Amino acid sequence: MLKQIEGSRAVAEAVALCRPQVICAYPITPQTHIVEGLGEMVKTGDLAGCEFINVESEFAALSVAIGASAAGVRSYTATSSQGLLFMAEAVYNAAGLGLPIVMTIGNRAIGAPINIWNDHSDSMSMRDAGWIQLYADDNQEALDLHIQAFRLAEELSCPVMVCMDGFILTHAYDRVDVPTQAEVDAYLPPYLPRQILDPREPVSIGAMVGPEAFTEVRYLSHHRQLRALGLIPQLAAEFATAFGRPSGGLIRPYRTEGAETIVVALGSVNGTIQEVVDEMRAEGTAIGSVSILSFRPFPLAVLREALRHAKRVVVLEKCLAVGLGGIVSDGVRKSLSGVVLHGYTVIAGLGGRAITRASLRKLFEDAGRDELQQVTFLDLDADLVSFELERESRVRRSGPTAEALLRRLGTVASRIG
């Protein structure tokens, strides 16, 4: 059924259609509307057979999900930013134990300085925790990926994060097609756990493992994720057949045939990138883009195939590895081992800075002339940076950086972009 609803609502409805049995959550912007919506559905009885557990922190939220999942029920939670960091220990535990929890990340920057807006720093910080990480291009995909995520998680016995851009998607009203309960039931069978805490057949989950088998436990996690490289496209194809629309998969190439320049990115910025690609293609520029939908497992082989004939690859990242540059770029370069081309990293959209068509257009033109630095910060206010560097060089007790920048900028309420 077509609906014009907020992204968070779309995800809440998708999760409800997956018949979760335990949802536990702690509110944090911009994810809050999702679990508020689910809480309401549990309370009204629209989501039957589900217990909504209010907890005192994100650490508790995921810990309860771990307990519930180990007891054999389908479990879900959601968080953002600092909330994910507060969960960190449990994030690793859920993966290490192989519990198929699904968690939405409403992507948001990490402080300090405190910032509620979108970038990918939160989910990227947990990229090696052992969870599968899927990124949605738009709200329809966010909705669809949740349905695929439960299936994927339970087939592999591995937790899955579905990442969607905070505010840009979570708070946007868009047209989405919400499937029926019968359609979702036909795609997603009831949860059959591989491991279960059952007093009638007692087992231990989470034993101490020494050097004799720790490597093998980890290898098997890696093996599961490598299996996911085959399973993710398979589930996406089944989804397309069952629901009549393509959604998910490993990557999404866009006009890459014959492209000399290919832009690689994750999440909602791909929509804006595609607009610019169309503009430049219409003028005869050989440019295309690739959206990475599965960041863990990282799709090395298909990415290589999509990129290897290009002259240059621009990786646009909403996250910064301080002191290095890009995070996604590392994987992209690994995928292109032995292929000779120009590789550029662009850090963009940090802490909610708008990524505009105009800025992307100029960026891609500079890239086309190979006039980009290896690492570029899109729309960096160079004057502001110089001012602060100069000030800090003059004054030993220069005080806090963030506050000095804000003072220099003055009021920002008058800005549009």
Add this chain to the structure above:
Amino acid sequence: MFQIRIHGRGGQGVVSGAELLSVSAFIEGRHAQAFPSFGSERMGAPVMAFCRIDDKPIRLREPVLEPDALIIQDATLLHQVDLFNGLRPRACILINATKGADELGLAGFARGIQQYRLHAIPATDLALEHVGRKVPNVPLLGAFAALTGVIGLPSLLQAIREKFPGPVAERNVAAAQAAFDLASRAREAVDA
């Protein structure tokens, strides 16, 4: 694609306004995208929301930088926010005010303001009369429907009824209708 930017203050229903516009367009079978400016919204603080309407799926995710229409819910923002930034030629400006452009001193804020179609709508008065609260968003949308034709009044009224519970919906419907009628008369007067 038609792009709308709504300016107001926290508590005036700026975000709901954009949402209602998008739902109205959706009811008419069109594609629409509405989203807030993502500030730390507080009562009274300047707030923005955006809406795009098109006949094909909307992929663009940047803020509305070049609006075809501007809805200003609070005239005091003229002194605080660069409201007219990026406005397209012949754009339609709706401002919640009981005075005209000259009395508001708009010429000082927007260069070449004469190339825009500016309409002052007493939206707060209409809201107080029909809704009983100072929420100018719905009357402004009624006027927007009359002046631009981008959305039809019936779909706006349906969107209002879907969003608000019974009696509140009907009060807002009355406010939208009144603003629509007022703006239609003003438009006829200009056209005549």
